[in-house]
Amino acid sequence: MNKSNTHLFIWLTIGISLAVHAAALIISNTILESYVWPLPEAHSSIEMFGSAIALFLAVLLIVFEKSGRGTSHNIEIACAMIAMGTLDGFHAIVEVGQQFVWLHSLATLAGGLLFSSFLLTKGGLSNNFSAPWITLAASIMVGVLSLIFAPLIPSMVREGEFTMTALMLNLVGGIGFFIAAFKLIKTNQKTNNINDLLFSMHCLLFGAAAIMFEQSALWDLAWWGWHLLRLMAYLVAVTFLILEGLVILKDLKNYHSNLEEKVLDRTLELENANQNLNSALTELTATQDQLIQREKMASLGELVAGVAHEINTPIGIGVTSTSFLEQNVQRISQAYKANELSSEELESFIDTTEQTCELLTSNLQRAALLVSSFKLVAVEPSDVKIRKFKVKEYLDGIIFSINDSVKDHSYSVILECDPGLVIVSKPCTLSKIVRNLILNSVHHAFGFNHKADDADISSIDTIKKGLIKISINCIDDEVHLIYQDNGIGLTDEQKQKIFNPFYTTSRNRGRVGLGAHIIYNQVLQGLRGSIEVSSDLNQGTRFDIRFHVNGCKDC
Template sequence: MTETDIDVSGSKILIVDDKKENLELLTEILEVQGYDIAFAQDGLKALEVASLFLPDLILLDVMMPGIDGFETCKRMKLITSIRDIPIIFVTARTDISDVVAGFKIGAIDYVTKPIRHEEIIARVATHIKLRRLFTIRDELINQLREKNIELENLAKAKDKKLEESEKLSHIGELVGELTHELCTPLGIINTAVSTVIEKNKELESDVVAQKLSKSALENYLYVSRESFDISLSNVRYANQLVSSFKEIVVGEFSEIKTKFELKHFLEDIFFLMMPKIKRSPHSIEINCPRNIILNAQGGALSQVIINLINNSLNHAFNDEVKGAITINVSIKLENVIIKVSDNGKGINTEDEGKIFDKYFSTRMGEGGSGLGLFITQKLIEQKLNGEIRYETNKPQGACFYIYLPYEKL
């Protein structure tokens, strides 16, 4: 939109002049242009009329009895409802110091007497159009701000859904791993119990037939003890699996901070991921001092650690290569630093600046969503009040540093 597109007819103008003939002249010139005119003959009356009439423009005489035009202008700029109305000084003074003084106190233009018709018409129309343009601009800016807020909220909601989807996806993977791993101890327990049942039947048969020998009884007791020990060992293993799963997964759905011992926490994650690791040629090592107590959202941290381990398992190593993933924990000043590194291929230099971008993946088209590291960074920054940095691991591989706030409890 340009000035020529704006219709100024109907705009309101306040004329302030102590001379009746000047008021009549300006009114006559401007009414023909379709303006709505109000007038005042002194500064105090001008303040009153301006507050009620709320004009689009004020033509203000400088030389008036009582408070002059300069003082009237100053006072207008102190009244919130009229402070932004453009003011054009109408003056017989042509001294540059007077012109500068008028601009300094808030006038936008000046017109010299005697009044020239074409000049006053042009200046009035120009400043009213400019004010309309500024108003339209401000409205558009406000609309843009509102639209930006709306889009930001939509983006946040979308990111939240993506986070929840990614969380459910990796929980589903853990459930699959747990189910698969539980089959082994449950199968062993079933075999041990079945063996004892068979031995019981044999023993009962020998007792009924009165053929029970000392060696048969000793064999039964030996098999029973072995079966019991094997069953108990596998029950404990299954219980540890379920307990670790509960610790990690229940925390995923809680945003409440809890206190936990970091080494035990990392060991639970390692134990829960062990089935997946065992099916790969790779290894994980955890080096964490004991008695580091964190007060944080455990669910967010577990998702971060699992994401980084999966990132190494899925991206770092070529087929058949025996890779090593290491988690080292240290304390520096007011931070716990969790370093997750591997000795794999590393990340190309040109990709390093993009690894935390949404949808960026070095394996796009091969099943990678490009959300793992993006969500990892968001969880660290928004849920854990921390920071994550990437460095190339020397002599090879990738290295992520997680900085979390730490206060010794």
């Protein structure tokens, strides 16, 4: 609202209040001087309506104070509204008499004083959220005491005329309202906050009603006139609600627009991720062909089926979730454009979107982990370099790193190898073999309660004491590695399928079934060696690995 409109609004409100004031007084003292309208039911309805609006506004102002909205003096105005709303509520339910006028006068006095309370200190009651509760308790106490100790109430009406006590209570309250109105107008000129201006007019109308009180008699036209001014004041407050609602609606529209953009961006990211996964799937298919052609361990169709089954599940969930997101966005967008979008639907949409994004992330991570694990199946000639290294020293480091990664492990590894044994081979390939053998025992042989995937050992917990024994010797440039554990062993069927890709007995616990297959490929393709497995149920498992090296010697 610009400066000219501000002045127009102020003068229009002042003009209307003066017109109502003057018209009611003139007509009440001339044409309708002897007329009264004793309508207690209508009066109670008006007062209860005003009381409800006042209390609702108080709650709204407290909420706005927490979010930095509303007026420049939310807490002071909320306290005033609570006092007026509570005492006017008591005023509405009592019969006409001393209590009737007493409670109304107290409501006017409390409202005027509390409205102007922000003049007492520099900071007023800002962020003092205990003040409204104290005001509510005090107002209820005053109202109840007024009902209980009615005979002690000062005389407020005598022979149909208001007493000086009643007039002074309303006069002081009215002056407080005028002071608050002036202060809020000055504040509006600094902050340009339209809510300050609206409540300044609210105070102005209440102040006029309080001053008009002393010029009226019970139930006459002037008496109803100042009730009209109070009703107009509450209508100004309702205007505040409408304007704040429009601001919130605008913010909600902007938030919805930003949210829609974020969802569309996330959808594009997911589509790109799906494209990358499809590219990875193509790469994996080529790798599968090479593996099957080299080793002839399974048909191409069987391997492709395994890969498709493992990869397509998270990809399928990703595609389904993306479609679900798009449908939800369209539905919310249509509801919004049709002005049918409720806050509950928006909150539900936000919650559903967050859950769907979490589902997408977990499945895409799962697919990425599958891709990473499957890449280990392929062994390229240039994958690792051939060099001379000390076997025991090298494997001691590998075993130490695995033990350090497995939390609370209850197994031990015994390495039997000549400390001086030096071979010329591929240390990285040997590391992968030993690492996967140990993890295979940790995951399967010892009955661990594990949650990690084959390539992740950061969250493994053990429940059984396990023993792993590794012995290595080299004769005539041929290394013989014997690996054995005291785990649960294998059945005949498991021994036949152990090296098949994607074969696992722990799929329900997140296992992929590539660990033993990686060992097999690393031995046969990486080291050009052989591997045999022997095992009996509950008697542990043994792997015999043999491979040639370019030279071995004892230092």
